[in-house]
Amino acid sequence: MRGGLHMYCEEKIQLKDAFWGEKVHLIREKVLPYQWEALNDRIEGADKSYCICNFRTAARVNALRRQGVTLPEQPTDDFVSLPRGNALLPEHKKGDNAFYGYVFQDSDLYKWIEAAAYSLMMKADDSLEHTIDEMVDLLEEATLNDGYLDTFYSIKNPKKRFSNLRDHHELYCFGHLAEAAVAYYEATGKKQLLHLAERFADLICELFGKEEGKCHGYPGHELAEMALVRLYRHTGKTSYLELARYFVLERGREPNYFRKEHGEKDSDMRYYQAQQPVLEQMEAVGHAVRAMYLYSGLTDLAVEYDDGELAKVAKRLWKNVTRKKMYITGGVGATSHGEAFSYAYDLPADSAYAETCAAIGLVFWAKRMLQLQPKGEYADVMERALYNSVLSGISLDGTEFFYTNPLEVDPKACKEDERLWHVRSRRAKWFGCACCPPNLARLIGSITRYIAHHAENTTWIDLYMGSVLRTKWQGKTVEIETTSHLPYTSDIAVRLNNPSEAEGTLAIRIPGWAEQWSVEVEDEDGTVWSVDLANVQSETLNSCGDGQQKAGMSYEYREGYLYLAIYGQKKVIIRPHFAMKPVFYEANSLVRENSRQMSLVCGPLVYCLEEVDNGAQLHMLYASPEAVEQAETYTLPFLGREAVGYQFAGFRKKANTDSDPLYHKAEREEYQPVTLKWIPYFAWANREEGEMRVWIYKK
Known part of the structure; x- marks a missing residue:
């Protein structure tokens, strides 16, 4: 298994960027407190969440069952649908043993905890940490004896769990639990939440798989695949990686599990990306967010297993999405019917769905494609989605949100044209189906993870953000400091501090939007060398001038990156000049x-x-x-x-x-x-x- 290629965790990189620093500050100071209030149903005039209420109810119900109290079994065939216009859901009756909201409501808390964990990595906050610890205690109280944790089935009828993988979201919610658990452990070193996630993961491994007697199903809404890989990378438990691979490869095989589960023969499985085996899929179809999470997971597996077949699928689907089904803003998923991909080149502006979570998923996938094969086009798409279709999902003050991101809006049409029921001219305070707001918080809060990646003695700069990155070349610490004034000007500098004169390669991205570019490289003696596409193929930099190249640099341009091989240099300053004009x-x-x-x-x-x-x-x-x-x-x-x-x-x-x-x-x-x-x-x-x-x- 392959493990040498990775992105950076927050403790290894310091954000010093004016633009993104303000966004991260907003998440910490405004968004996290606001979303906490929303999860507790305390935002006046906003759709209700019921998320925290459900966990408290599940803990109470769990305690009653442990005391031997027999509770009535409730039906589990409901899936609360969001009324058009995001009308308020029924008011919660305090103290009753009922589940309220959507089957996936648990995930909102997990995403919030993950976002809060990233905030703690950047700045300690005892009050925030205490709030999370209280929630972790509550989650433990809501967990069944065998490790199962899902409030919908725990409250309604635990006997029915995993009975509707297609439509209900136990495995999806588990995925967000695992992501939050790893992040919180990285932030604090506390293991309680991680232990809960591992217990649930172990239960899923025990119940699912290709072996006889196990369930041969897979998640209806993908996410567990990428979460299991992350959990494997953290714990080293290969069973998690193997289960992720099983979920991906079993999807869409015949006999189709979802059709069998629901007693259907001819239902359309494209919505679930289960219309055929994943290895045979040629284009992106169905629910766009689910697709992005599936493709992220299969790309993770391609990296971990060094699997050429999965890599081929990932590249094929990437090409289909970015060349035929992506808006210029980086939004994906054109149609409101199923929140899904439409046919090739069908990209209407006024009715665009372009869900915020889908753009976030595209960023996740792009990051993984860079791990699979560092190519500038992957970083170009990641950057385009981040600065446009992702950021449009949140207001400048951090208290209002877009679920969809159209490219043309007429307020009158939004209100009077039922075909545009999903298009808003103003952001909402919250949603009954609130997948996007906490997803935004966890992505923006972890933005440093997208700046660079590393393998062996090579470090790639993927996004130009003001930052200080510490990594190792030949086992020796090097520091890479980037200054940037993007997105409004292309004034950028990258400084390498290499006191041990370690040998390594620094690969800086040449953005696709830069029609002309050049790079100035200044060595430790103050000699400045100029590099551009005309001379990049064969030039060698030799700062010592003795012909032996004991100290110097050589460079080449490859697939959107300028690779600078550096040896015998304590300090190097790189000044990219990118033509940036409207x-x-x-x-x-x-x-x-x-x-x-x-x-x-x-x-x-x-x-x-x-x-x-x-x-x-x-x-x-x-x-x-x-x-x-x-x-x-x-x-x-x-x-x-x-x-x-x-x-x-x-x-x-x-x-x-x-x-x-x-x-x-x-x-x-x-x-x-x-x-x-x-x-x-x-x-x-x-x-x-x-x-x-x-x-x-x-x-």
């Missing part, structure tokens, strides 16, 4: 919805137009491709001191009035000049309500 992008002509339209992109950011800056009827605005060359920056105070928008000349088509006929003879169109004002897509809907549009018509 440009218009067009979609592939096979994307019908974007015909004759353009999207403004600058570096990692996608930009959008808002009504508050450009007036109503944004669909009447036009721009010429050349106009962006005259773009000027303007400040965006609501985003912070360094934030910039872009403005340049455009046109507004003359509009009809309400008194004009519905149809009329085609005539030459009239336009009037206007100034177009663009803001980062992630920042939309943080001011007054109004229209939003990513794509503008080309004139």
Whole structure:
């Protein structure tokens, strides 16, 4: 098994980035306390969670059963559906022994604990740690004697557990429990939660597998696969890794477990990615979040087992998603029907589902693809999703959230067009189905895990964020300090402090958005060398000048990274120069919805137009491709001191009035000049309500 390639945990890297530092600070100071209140149903006017209530009920019910009290068995065939418009769920009757909310409600607490653990890794907080410890005690009280932990079945009828793998979420919730447990142990060294996760994992290993007498099922909603791999990496228990592999490879095989479980012969299994064995799957289908978690898990397994077949599947599915089914914002999952992938190139802007959790899942997968094979395109997608479709899911003050992330919004259509029931023009305080808010917290809180990765004596810089990373080359400590002013300027420097003169390779990413680039390398003697694509293939840097190369650097460009092999150098400064200017992008002509339209992109950011800056009827605005060359920056105070928008000349088509006929003879169109004002897509809907549009018509 392969274990040398890894990403960094928080204790090995210090975040010193203005942009992401503010986001992480927001998670610690505002988001975690707010979400704790939401999980306890204390946010006025917000959808109810019932999450903590369910754990308290499960603990109470568990105690009664241990005392020999016989409780009535409750039906377990329900799955609370979220009413359109996220209407409030029925009020919880305090003190009764009922489960409320969704079958997967437990996972919200686990994600919150994981996010809180990452916060503790960066800054100690005794009060927060005490709150988590109280919850861990509660989880232990809610755990059955054999290690089973799921409040839905514990409350309703433990005899029915694992009876509906397709629709219910015991294995999914276990996955989030395991992720939280590992994170909390890494943060505090406390083993109680980890012990609970291992007990549950051991039970699942005992019950599931290919052996005769075991259940031959697999998770309906994937996540356990990647969580089991993480638990294996932490504990070294190979049974966890083997079970993860079983879950992935058994999925979709005949006889199909889900059809057998539900007595169905012809049901469509694409929603569950179970329509055929995973090794045979050619395109991404079904529920987008589930797909992202499955693909992340199978990529983990490809890395651990050095499995060429699984690697081939991962690369094939990656190509299908990113080249045919991904929005320019990094969002995935185009249709609200099943929160799912649509057919190739079907990427409508106004009805886009693009669930926040799906973008988060894409980031998870991209990180794992980098572990499988370091290629710049994986980091490009990870960066695009992070800065756009992920961050748009949370308001600037951290107290409101988007579940879906469309690329075009008209508030009137949101309210009156039932086909757009899922599209919001304002973020919500919370959701009855609140998978996205705590998922955002745990991703942003762990952002340092996505900056770099390492294998043997090579360190890759995948995302440029201000940070200090300590790692080892040849068993000796080296420090890599990055300064960055992304996403608004490409002022970047990477400093290597290597007091032991260890030999190693530093691979810095050349972003796909940088049409031109060069890199200055300054050695410890102050000699500066310039590298660009024209000379990168064969040049060798030799700082000692004696022809023996006792100290120096050699370099090569490969698959989106510039590899600098460094030897005999105590200090090296690398200054990448990336051409970063606003440009218009067009979609592939096979994307019908974007015909004759353009999207403004600058570096990692996608930009959008808002009504508050450009007036109503944004669909009447036009721009010429050349106009962006005259773009000027303007400040965006609501985003912070360094934030910039872009403005340049455009046109507004003359509009009809309400008194004009519905149809009329085609005539030459009239336009009037206007100034177009663009803001980062992630920042939309943080001011007054109004229209939003990513794509503008080309004139």
